[in-house]
Amino acid sequence: MVRRGALEVAQRILVAVMVAIAFTIAYLILHALWAPESRSDRSTPVAATLTPTVTPTATRVPPSPTPTKPPKKVGLVAGHWGYDSGAVCPDGLTEVEINLAIAQSVKALLEDQGYAVDLLEEFDAALEGYMADTLVSIHADSCNIPEASGFKVASVLHSALPEEEDRLVKCLREEYQEATGLPFHAHSITYDMTEYHAFYEIAPQTPAAIIETGFMAADRQVLLDQQDKVAQGIANGIVCFLETESD
Numbered sequence: 001m002v003r004r005g006a007l008e009v010a011q012r013i014l015v016a017v018m019v020a021i022a023f024t025i026a027y028l029i030l031h032a033l034w035a036p037e038s039r040s041d042r043s044t045p046v047a048a049t050l051t052p053t054v055t056p057t058a059t060r061v062p063p064s065p066t067p068t069k070p071p072k073k074v075g076l077v078a079g080h081w082g083y084d085s086g087a088v089c090p091d092g093l094t095e096v097e098i099n100l101a102i103a104q105s106v107k108a109l110l111e112d113q114g115y116a117v118d119l120l121e122e123f124d125a126a127l128e129g130y131m132a133d134t135l136v137s138i139h140a141d142s143c144n145i146p147e148a149s150g151f152k153v154a155s156v157l158h159s160a161l162p163e164e165e166d167r168l169v170k171c172l173r174e175e176y177q178e179a180t181g182l183p184f185h186a187h188s189i190t191y192d193m194t195e196y197h198a199f200y201e202i203a204p205q206t207p208a209a210i211i212e213t214g215f216m217a218a219d220r221q222v223l224l225d226q227q228d229k230v231a232q233g234i235a236n237g238i239v240c241f242l243e244t245e246s247d
Helices: 001-042 095-112 162-178 220-225 227-243
Strands: 073-078 117-122 132-141 152-154 210-215
Touching: 001 132, 073 095, 095 117, 095 132, 095 210, 095 227, 132 162, 132 227, 152 162, 162 210, 162 227, 210 220, 210 227, 220 227
Parallel strands: 073 117, 073 132, 132 210
Antiparallel strands: 152 210
C-alpha cells in the first residue's frame, strides 16, 4: 500500500512538471512570435519632426522709375491751309496744296525721330499763346515772276529771342539749301514775312520762323517732284536748331 501511494505521488509530480513544461513552451512560443515585432518597433527610431529653417530674404524694392523726358514739341503751319488758296498760278496750281503736302511730310519725318508735332492751319485757334520748342510756317512764292528762283527764311523783325531765332533761321537756311540746291533769295524777304501774323499770336518764348520754299514757276519741279528733298531740308533745319547749343 505504501508503495502504491508513492507511485501516485510521483505521478502527480510528473503531471505537474509536464504541465509546467507545457506552459513554459507555450510562453516561449508566444514570446518568439511577438518579440521580433516589439523589437522592431523599439529599434526603429521615430523620425523627429523637423521644422525647415527658412532664411529670410531681403524684400526687393523696385527701382524708382527714371523720369521720362517729354519729347520736344514742334509747331508746323501749312501756309494758307484752312483759310484760302494762297498764290495761284495760271494753270491752277495753288500755293496751299504745295504747302500742305510739304508740311505733312515734314511732320512725318520729325515724328519718326521722336518729336511731338502739331500741324496747324494758317489762322488756327491754337496759335494763340502757342508754346513749343519751335514753330515754322511753310509757304511758297507766287508765279508772278517767272524767272525768279530760290528760297528765303525770316524771323520776326523785333524778336524777343534774337539769338535763338537767328540760330533757327541759320539752321533752316543752311540745311534747306544743302538738301534742295536752291539759292537763298535774300533780297526778296518782305514785310509780310518779318511781320507775319503768327509771330504775334504765339507765346513770346516760342522761337519761330517762316520759310518760302521756292517760286511756283521757276522752282516748280523741285516743289512738286522733289518734295522729299524739300521736306527733308526743313526737317533737318529744325533738328539742327533743336539739337545744337547756341554759340
